[in-house]
Amino acid sequence: MVWRFKKHSVLPGFGLTLGFTVFYLSLIVLLPLTALCLKSTSMGWAVFWETVSHPRVWASCRLTYETAAIAALINAVGGFIVAWCLVRYDFPLKRVFDAMVDLPFALPTAVSGIALTTIYASSGLIGQWFAPWDIKLVYSRWGIIIAMTFIGLPFVVRTLQPALEDLDKENEEAAACLGASRWQTFRFVIWPTIIPALLTGFAMAFARGLGEYGSIVFISGNMPMKTEIASLLIITKLEQHDVAGATSIAVVLLVSSFVLLLSINLLQWWSSERLRGVS
Amino acid sequence: MGFSNQRGSGGRIASPLLEPRWVRWSLTAFSCSFLVLFLVVPLAVVFAEALRKGVGAYWAGITDPTAWSAIKLTLLVVAISVPLNLVFGLAASWAIAKFEFWGKSLLITLIDLPFAVSPVVSGLIFVLLFGLHGWFGAWLDSWGLQVIFAVPGVVLATIFVTFPFVAREVIPLMQEQGTEQEQAALTLGANGWQTFWFVTLPNVRWAVWYGVILCNARAMGEFGAVSVVSGHIRGKTNTIPLHVEILYNEYNFVAAFAVASLLALLALVTLVAKALVERRIHLSSTSLEPTTVES
Numbered sequence: 001m002v003w004r005f006k007k008h009s010v011l012p013g014f015g016l017t018l019g020f021t022v023f024y025l026s027l028i029v030l031l032p033l034t035a036l037c038l039k040s041t042s043m044g045w046a047v048f049w050e051t052v053s054h055p056r057v058w059a060s061c062r063l064t065y066e067t068a069a070i071a072a073l074i075n076a077v078g079g080f081i082v083a084w085c086l087v088r089y090d091f092p093l094k095r096v097f098d099a100m101v102d103l104p105f106a107l108p109t110a111v112s113g114i115a116l117t118t119i120y121a122s123s124g125l126i127g128q129w130f131a132p133w134d135i136k137l138v139y140s141r142w143g144i145i146i147a148m149t150f151i152g153l154p155f156v157v158r159t160l161q162p163a164l165e166d167l168d169k170e171n172e173e174a175a176a177c178l179g180a181s182r183w184q185t186f187r188f189v190i191w192p193t194i195i196p197a198l199l200t201g202f203a204m205a206f207a208r209g210l211g212e213y214g215s216i217v218f219i220s221g222n223m224p225m226k227t228e229i230a231s232l233l234i235i236t237k238l239e240q241h242d243v244a245g246a247t248s249i250a251v252v253l254l255v256s257s258f259v260l261l262l263s264i265n266l267l268q269w270w271s272s273e274r275l276r277g278v279s
Numbered sequence: 280m281g282f283s284n285q286r287g288s289g290g291r292i293a294s295p296l297l298e299p300r301w302v303r304w305s306l307t308a309f310s311c312s313f314l315v316l317f318l319v320v321p322l323a324v325v326f327a328e329a330l331r332k333g334v335g336a337y338w339a340g341i342t343d344p345t346a347w348s349a350i351k352l353t354l355l356v357v358a359i360s361v362p363l364n365l366v367f368g369l370a371a372s373w374a375i376a377k378f379e380f381w382g383k384s385l386l387i388t389l390i391d392l393p394f395a396v397s398p399v400v401s402g403l404i405f406v407l408l409f410g411l412h413g414w415f416g417a418w419l420d421s422w423g424l425q426v427i428f429a430v431p432g433v434v435l436a437t438i439f440v441t442f443p444f445v446a447r448e449v450i451p452l453m454q455e456q457g458t459e460q461e462q463a464a465l466t467l468g469a470n471g472w473q474t475f476w477f478v479t480l481p482n483v484r485w486a487v488w489y490g491v492i493l494c495n496a497r498a499m500g501e502f503g504a505v506s507v508v509s510g511h512i513r514g515k516t517n518t519i520p521l522h523v524e525i526l527y528n529e530y531n532f533v534a535a536f537a538v539a540s541l542l543a544l545l546a547l548v549t550l551v552a553k554a555l556v557e558r559r560i561h562l563s564s565t566s567l568e569p570t571t572v573e574s
Contacts, residue, residue, distance in 0.1 A: 013471050014377075014380075031408070085310040106496050106553075107322070108542045112321055114523065118324055153317060232399075234399050
């Protein structure tokens with residue numbers, strides 16, 4: 001059997017476009033990422049472990065993971081209901097709301113950061129209602145969760161919407177004909193079909209939360225050990241010319257996002273397999 | 280959407296395909312308040328805070344020379360990064376969508392890679408390459424060139440974070456459209472460029488626009504990556520988002536929100552353009568293949 005790199009095609013331009021693609025990709029993406037990998041391996045385990053096991057680093061990583069998980073969970077619930085309503089119901093200004101879902105993508109993170117801080121500060125529009133109960137929404141964990149929820153919302157909604165739109169109405173009709181209540185139809189017919197999409201959205205929102213920096217620095221207060229997120233600590237280390245320390249934390253973040261990326265791809269594969277089985 | 284129409288007007292019998300009215304109402308109420316709370320209010324606050332002390336203060340914030348130089352730098356960065364990523368996106372989608380070759384899915388994964396890298400890490404990798412102690416740092420220094428804490432670093436970091444946008448919007452659409460039309464064009468005597476320019480590009484132009492819009496929005500608004508490499512030199516390496524940060528940290532809130540309102544306007548324009556382009560994509564994809572729609 002003859003192995004060929006490329007299947008025969010009459011279309012021209014393969015060499016030029018693929019060559020340019022690979023060249024540009026290597027220059028912009030692969031070379032810098034290789035630098036990070038080589039830098040981290042050349043430091044050795046000892047330095048890496050010393051940095052990562054430092055209480056301040058450990059606390060910031062834990063904080064980042066915990067808040068990102070909580071925010072992704074809020075988004076999974078809230079985003080699911082939003083996606084459900086946008087797909088299934090009609091209500092005033094629905095198209096406007098639908099377009100607004102993308103706002104966190106479009107609004108620069110620094111802008112959302114200062115806006116959210118102003119709203120949730122103890123004198124702000126929403127924060128003032130919590131101030132009498134001594135709940136500090138800003139410069140606390142809550143602030144980080146709020147910012148991460150804002151940032152992650154479109155990921156859940158935009159992943160779920162197509163899945164909900166693709167649902168086959170006939171399955172629900174069949175369930176209703178067989179005497180299922182609406183809740184049973186939801187639980188046993190709709191839910192199993194969309195769970196992969198929901199998990200994908202959750203994973204994407206979680207990954208985005210882990211790496212988020214712009215909006216959080218304004219709202220979190222950046223207190224070491226308390227509200228200092230991992231991304232901020234990278235910048236702090238860089239400013240102290242501790243490149244090895246910054247690289248170690250970056251590696252932790254990078255590895256987690258790759259693991260998440262991998263699981264998102266697996267989830268999408270799983271979801272397409274499932275849907276193929278259904279139809 | 281189709282489900283809500285199933286109920287007859289004023290019908291008292293609950294449709295078996297629709298949730299009870301109170302469930303629908305409370306879910307809709309929840310969604311609307313969730314979206315208002317998290318999206319509408321922050322956007323409105325930007326403009327309200329910017330205009331808090333009147334139009335004069337707002338205008339002063341925007342027309343300040345340092346704000347102006349930040350705007351100019353941002354436009355420069357966009358003018359370099361968006362066209363480069365556009366050309367890359369078109370080349371990559373041609374190679375990936377029109378040909379079958381070994382390692383294609385790996386290539387697609389690699390193109391998506393910058394999305395998985397957090398903004399601060401994206402900045403850091405360029406410091407590792409071009410920083411004073413980086414791979415090319417000493418070499419650049421001997422030539423008197425500076426990348427980090429200078430404009431080239433800002434441009435590079437922006438190119439990195441906006442890298443996948445065009446490619447990722449165009450590849451799926453081009454793949455969907457196959458190669459028949461291009462083969463027909465070639466058979467009729469068109470050359471490669473003509474085929475691309477007159478056959479392929481018109482078919483995917485809305486997806487290209489869509490990618491460019493997203494790429495542009497991200498390029499103008501990128502904060503984390505740029506923040507690492509820029510060095511925050513006022514009037515020199517500050518982009519609009521970095522300028523907002525400095526003003527805000529100096530408690531100059533009106534000016535900070537005034538400059539931020541420019542970015543918020545950009546976001547609104549992006550959303551409207553996105554909605555329009557999405558509709559065009561939807562229209563063109565339904566008109567393109569009317570025969571494949573089943574039941």
